[in-house]
Amino acid sequence: MTRKKRFGVSLDKETFELLDGVAKGLGVDRSRLIALATREYLAGQLHFTRPHECEGVLILSYSSSDKSEVDELLESSGPLIVSRSHLHTKAGCCVEMLYVRGPSDSIWNLHASANKVCKECRYVPVCL
Numbered sequence: 001m002t003r004k005k006r007f008g009v010s011l012d013k014e015t016f017e018l019l020d021g022v023a024k025g026l027g028v029d030r031s032r033l034i035a036l037a038t039r040e041y042l043a044g045q046l047h048f049t050r051p052h053e054c055e056g057v058l059i060l061s062y063s064s065s066d067k068s069e070v071d072e073l074l075e076s077s078g079p080l081i082v083s084r085s086h087l088h089t090k091a092g093c094c095v096e097m098l099y100v101r102g103p104s105d106s107i108w109n110l111h112a113s114a115n116k117v118c119k120e121c122r123y124v125p126v127c128l
């Protein structure tokens with residue numbers, strides 16, 4: 001069995017309650033859930049530590065009042081965006097499904113900029 005390291009983690013009350021609720025819902029203890037979540041998050045970050053030609057699917061959702069800001073961002077990203085689908089949720093939120101391809105640092109920057117405007121912003125690389 002892998003040796004474990006212990007360290008203190010401080011979470012705000014809301015994050016702790018979220019963690020506790022999800023751990024109970026999944027039937028795992030909090031330490032196990034933190035280990036799983038940390039690995040998944042770090043694997044996502046690790047993807048961008050090595051510069052490479054990347055491609056994948058970027059999913060954005062945002063309030064329709066932010067559409068012009070998102071349009072501007074996407075238009076300035078020009079050749080990175082291979083395909084773009086725009087849909088609406090039942091509640092009227094805008095959803096963009098983008099297929100992007102290009103240098104990993106450019107995709108990282110697009111993701112970071114979109115994160116500032118969008119309620120939800122997920123990148124799923126398929127370049128692996």
Ligand SMILES: [Zn+2]
Pocket residue numbers: 047052053054055104125126127128
């Ligand atoms: Zn990649």
Ligand SMILES: [Zn+2]
Pocket residue numbers: 064067086087088093094095
């Ligand atoms: Zn829309």
